[in-house]
Amino acid sequence: MFRSNNVAARVFERQILTPRPGTSINLFRHFYENICPTHTIHDLDAPDNAFRKFTNDGLFLISFSRNHQDLIIYRPTWLSYSCKGDCSNFCELPAKSRRFDSFFKEIYSVGLAGSGEFLCRDFFLYWEKKRIGIFATSTVQSNENDVSNEGAINGMPSIDKITFHLVRLEDGVILDEKSFCNDFINLAHGTGAFLYEDLLCILSLRYQIIHILQIRDSGNLVEVRMIGPFCQEDDQLFLQSNSQVIQGSSFLPGIKQRLLSFIFRKTWNEETDPKLRVQHLKKRFYFHFQDYVDLIIWKVQFLDRHHLLIKFGSVEGGVSRTADQNLSFFAVYNMETTEIVSFYQNSSEELYSFFERLYDYFNAVSRTSLHSQFISSYTNNIHALDQLLSMKTKSASFSQFVRKMISTLPYTCQSHSPSPYFDLSLFRYDDKMISAIDRHRHSAEHPIKFISLRQPNVVKFKIKPGPESGAVDSRQKKVSSFLFHPFLPLILSIQQTYMQPTVVNLHFRR
Numbered sequence: 001m002f003r004s005n006n007v008a009a010r011v012f013e014r015q016i017l018t019p020r021p022g023t024s025i026n027l028f029r030h031f032y033e034n035i036c037p038t039h040t041i042h043d044l045d046a047p048d049n050a051f052r053k054f055t056n057d058g059l060f061l062i063s064f065s066r067n068h069q070d071l072i073i074y075r076p077t078w079l080s081y082s083c084k085g086d087c088s089n090f091c092e093l094p095a096k097s098r099r100f101d102s103f104f105k106e107i108y109s110v111g112l113a114g115s116g117e118f119l120c121r122d123f124f125l126y127w128e129k130k131r132i133g134i135f136a137t138s139t140v141q142s143n144e145n146d147v148s149n150e151g152a153i154n155g156m157p158s159i160d161k162i163t164f165h166l167v168r169l170e171d172g173v174i175l176d177e178k179s180f181c182n183d184f185i186n187l188a189h190g191t192g193a194f195l196y197e198d199l200l201c202i203l204s205l206r207y208q209i210i211h212i213l214q215i216r217d218s219g220n221l222v223e224v225r226m227i228g229p230f231c232q233e234d235d236q237l238f239l240q241s242n243s244q245v246i247q248g249s250s251f252l253p254g255i256k257q258r259l260l261s262f263i264f265r266k267t268w269n270e271e272t273d274p275k276l277r278v279q280h281l282k283k284r285f286y287f288h289f290q291d292y293v294d295l296i297i298w299k300v301q302f303l304d305r306h307h308l309l310i311k312f313g314s315v316e317g318g319v320s321r322t323a324d325q326n327l328s329f330f331a332v333y334n335m336e337t338t339e340i341v342s343f344y345q346n347s348s349e350e351l352y353s354f355f356e357r358l359y360d361y362f363n364a365v366s367r368t369s370l371h372s373q374f375i376s377s378y379t380n381n382i383h384a385l386d387q388l389l390s391m392k393t394k395s396a397s398f399s400q401f402v403r404k405m406i407s408t409l410p411y412t413c414q415s416h417s418p419s420p421y422f423d424l425s426l427f428r429y430d431d432k433m434i435s436a437i438d439r440h441r442h443s444a445e446h447p448i449k450f451i452s453l454r455q456p457n458v459v460k461f462k463i464k465p466g467p468e469s470g471a472v473d474s475r476q477k478k479v480s481s482f483l484f485h486p487f488l489p490l491i492l493s494i495q496q497t498y499m500q501p502t503v504v505n506l507h508f509r510r
Helices: 007-016 024-033 235-241 254-270 274-284 286-293 315-319 349-357 359-363 382-394 398-406
Strands: 039-041 049-054 061-065 070-076 104-111 125-127 132-138 158-168 173-183 193-196 199-204 209-215 221-227 296-302 307-313 329-334 339-345 448-452 459-463 478-484 490-497 503-508
Touching (some): 007 024, 049 478, 132 193, 173 199, 173 221, 199 296, 254 286, 254 329, 349 359, 349 398, 382 398
Antiparallel strands (some): 039 503, 049 061, 061 070, 125 132, 132 158, 158 173, 193 199, 199 209, 209 221, 296 307, 307 329, 329 339, 448 459, 490 503
16 A cells, blocks of 8 residues: 555655555555546536446447437547646636537447337446447337236236347447347346356346357357256257157246255255154145245346356246345356256345355456456455444344345346445445445435545545536435446536436546
8 A cells, every 4th residue: 555645656656666466456546546536517518318327448438319219329538628827727617618528429329229119228238348238129018917928927017029239339330139029028227137258148037038148259149048948958859859748747947947856955955864854845845845836037147157146036026126025035056067056045144144255256247347356345345344244233133134135136237336436445435325336316415525545534526416506496306326437537427307407417637
């Protein structure tokens, strides 16, 4: 760690001192204590777009048109201007600084949504290696309970068409598309899909199929396996070849059979006394057998290239916004051996211990993503761990605390900002008002303070969303979103108020 807070002294120390192996980037990130946003342009003259986020490499700003038809990509630039005399922080910025195009250059606009379709502005995944963006369009959701299609889950809504688009962000070329018809995939906040390196996992809630696709270097999507009714590639062929034997029979889906067999073997091995084993099986397995059969897959994520973390629960919880309050289970599935490796209830203290000690493993960030490697977590940041342990100590019920923490699993892909201003080794901030998690927040009337961790009495910078003069009516409900550039001192705060125009503020370093 640097011995001085002075930026010139830190530059000199960087030249003469050698950091410990593996700590050089963490050490250099301390420069962000000196390089903070210092100026705010309120009510920026910005286009009427829905701004989504910066890509994790900082090259692009993703936005959508207000009619949810077009994808609009910008490249961050920087304000350049000249002034007479002393060009200090106190000189007035030119009039052009209030224009959005002084900081961002529009590269292109491309239409993705077809007739009757709309872009899902909550959904965006980015393959950094090839600079490919994954977007989703869909038709309007239908709540009619139509189970005429074979294999559809009763009580699950349907969408006529959902399409995933692979777009090369450098020039807007659409490389490939993958469509799902009369299906339901949860696109909100990217919940229904997970990207790990070149592998894309998409969960069909309606048909309970996990689609594993690979993105080729050419940008084409290739389906490598489907997990659900069948686990092995030749399962369906085997059943069809033995159609006379199985005619009239009803089989559980392959993934459900793997799950039940694992639970049976686990329950069997829990009791070593042969005389008591049958009673133990009746109490722990057969009594709950139908409950296990009725489970459906809620959410899936990659743990690595061979293992999936699968969350199971009831049909009602699969489409409910309060699903986290329902009973759920977690299974680790090996795609190569088609076996369930482990199985936990959402109140499992063993699973929570893994969550606390091995959180980065659940994060499953690609090793090729430079900035994402340094997102603060309970595993790699002692200050984040201290916050978690403090919440655990203050919790009235440990079991409820465990359920609350585990409810965040499976991890939502690319949902955290890699900005160094969220590094808990450098700054403190009110995580109720702002955090690295990509979510809208209720706007507060006072600015959000980022305080130096090393100097607890020093406010490094503030962010104030909304108009400079404050809200006219404080009773109106206002929500804000914050787009942090992954490495530049550049932040967009976007405040939305019911029946009022959107206010975009730009926070940057002069």
